[in-house]
Amino acid sequence: MADLHELVEFLDRELKVSEISDYPGAMNGLQLANEGRINRVVAAVDASLPVIEAVAAGGPGLLIVHHGMFWQGAQPVTGAFYRKLRVAMEAGLAIYSSHLPLDVHPDWGNNALLAGALGVVDPRPDIEIKGFRVGLSGRWQGSREELKARLEETLGGRVHLCPAGPEEISRVAIITGGAGSEIAKIAESGVEAFITGEGPHWSYCLAEELGMNLFYGGHYATETFGVQRVAKLIGERFGLPSSFYDHSTGL
Numbered sequence: 001m002a003d004l005h006e007l008v009e010f011l012d013r014e015l016k017v018s019e020i021s022d023y024p025g026a027m028n029g030l031q032l033a034n035e036g037r038i039n040r041v042v043a044a045v046d047a048s049l050p051v052i053e054a055v056a057a058g059g060p061g062l063l064i065v066h067h068g069m070f071w072q073g074a075q076p077v078t079g080a081f082y083r084k085l086r087v088a089m090e091a092g093l094a095i096y097s098s099h100l101p102l103d104v105h106p107d108w109g110n111n112a113l114l115a116g117a118l119g120v121v122d123p124r125p126d127i128e129i130k131g132f133r134v135g136l137s138g139r140w141q142g143s144r145e146e147l148k149a150r151l152e153e154t155l156g157g158r159v160h161l162c163p164a165g166p167e168e169i170s171r172v173a174i175i176t177g178g179a180g181s182e183i184a185k186i187a188e189s190g191v192e193a194f195i196t197g198e199g200p201h202w203s204y205c206l207a208e209e210l211g212m213n214l215f216y217g218g219h220y221a222t223e224t225f226g227v228q229r230v231a232k233l234i235g236e237r238f239g240l241p242s243s244f245y246d247h248s249t250g251l
Contacts, residue, residue, distance in 0.1 A: 002038045002238040004030075004094055007062060010237070011230070015101040015108075021132060025071040026099040032069070032085070034094040038062045038238075043231035044245040045223055047095055049080045051247050052088050060092030064231050066110075066223050068097030102226040103176060104134060108233070110176040111136050113225035114195070117154045118147075120172060127173055127189065129182055135175035137191055143168055144213055147193060155221040162204045165213035166192045176222035180214070187212045197222040198251060220249045 008030045012018065017028045031047070040061040044051045047065045055063050075081055088095060103110050104125065115123040120138040127135030140147065144167050152159045171191040175182065180199010187194075187210040194212055197219035207214035228244045235242030 002240055004034060004036045004038050004062065007038060007041075007234060007238065008096065011064075011096060011098070011234075015098050015105060017098070017101050020101045020104065022100040023071075025068075025073055026097070027068055027070045028098050028101055029096065030094065031097050032088055032093075032095040034060060034089075034092045038094065038240065041231050041234045041238075041240050041242045042245055043227035043242070044247060045220055045227060046247065046249070047084070047097065048247070049084050049087075051245060052084050052093070052095075054247070055245055056087045056091035056093045061094070062234075063088075063093055063095045064227055064234070065095065065097050066099060066102060066227050068099070069095065098226075098230070100132075100134065102230065103223075105226065108226055108229045110223050110226040111174050113229060114154070114176060114222060115174050117225070118150055118172075118195075120174070123174070127175060127186065129175075129179075129185060135173055135179065135182075135186075137171060137173040137189060140169055140172045140193075144193070147172070147213075148215065151195065151215055151217055155217045157218060157221055159218075160216040162207040162212070162214035164208040165211050169193045169213065176225075178219050180216065183207050183210065183212060183214060195222075219251050 042055045043064050046067045047069045123136045123138035125133045125136045169192045172193045173191045174195045177197045179196040180203035183203050195215045231242040
C-alpha cells in the first residue's frame with residue numbers, strides 16, 4: 001500500500017505541474033481522490049467511461065491518464081459524466097491526469113520516448129509554439145520510407161504519410177498528439193520531416209505546398225508512451241503492481 005498524498009506530491013513535483021501552462025480543460029494533477037490508500041497503479045491514455053469501468057473492476061487503485069475528465073469544462077454531473085464519477089468512487093479509484101507536462105517531460109515524456117524509440121540522435125526541446133516549447137527535433141539519418149517503416153513498427157500500426165519533402169532525411173521534428181496544424185511553424189525550423197499524431201485535412205495540403213514530409217501516426221498511438229513509463233516508475237518507487245490498460249480509439 002502507498003499513500004495517495006505522497007504519490008501526488010511526487011508526480012506534481014517531477015512533472016512540474018504548477019509551472020507548465022496547459023489548456024484549461026486539462027486540469028493537470030489529481031482529478032479524483034479516494035480514501036487515501038493506493039495498492040496498485042494503472043495507466044491509460046483517456047479517462048473515458050469504458051476505461052474507468054474496466055479499470056474500476058479491479059478494485060481500488062490509482063489511474064494515471066494523459067487526457068483527463070474535464071476537457072469540456074464545467075458540466076452537469078449527469079449521464080456518462082455522472083457514471084464515471086460514481087463507478088470510480090464506488091471502486092475507490094483515484095484519477096490523476098497529466099497532459100502537456102507529460103508530453104514535454106525530458107525523460108518520461110511522449111515526445112522524448114517516441115524519439116528514443118525511433119533512434120533520433122540528440123533530440124532537443126527546441127520546437128516552440130505560442131511561447132512554449134511543446135516539441136523536439138533531432139538527427140535521424142535514412143530515407144523517408146525507412147522512417148515510415150520504423151514509425152509503424154514502433155507504434156504498431158499504419159502511418160499516414162504526406163511524401164512532399166526530400167526523400168533522404170537528416171532531421172526530424174516530433175510533437176505527439178494532434179499537432180498537425182503547426183505544420184507551417186515546423187517547416188520554418190529546417191527539418192525534412194514532421195512526426196505527429198493527427199491534424200486537420202488542410203494540413204496535408206499545406207505540407208505539400210511547403211515541401212514537408214508529414215507523418216501521421218495516430219493521436220492515441222503516439223501518446224501511449226508517457227503514461228506507461230510513469231505507471232511503471234511509480235510502481236517501482238512505491239512498491240506497487242503497475243499495468244497499462246490499452247483502449248485504442250484508432251485515431
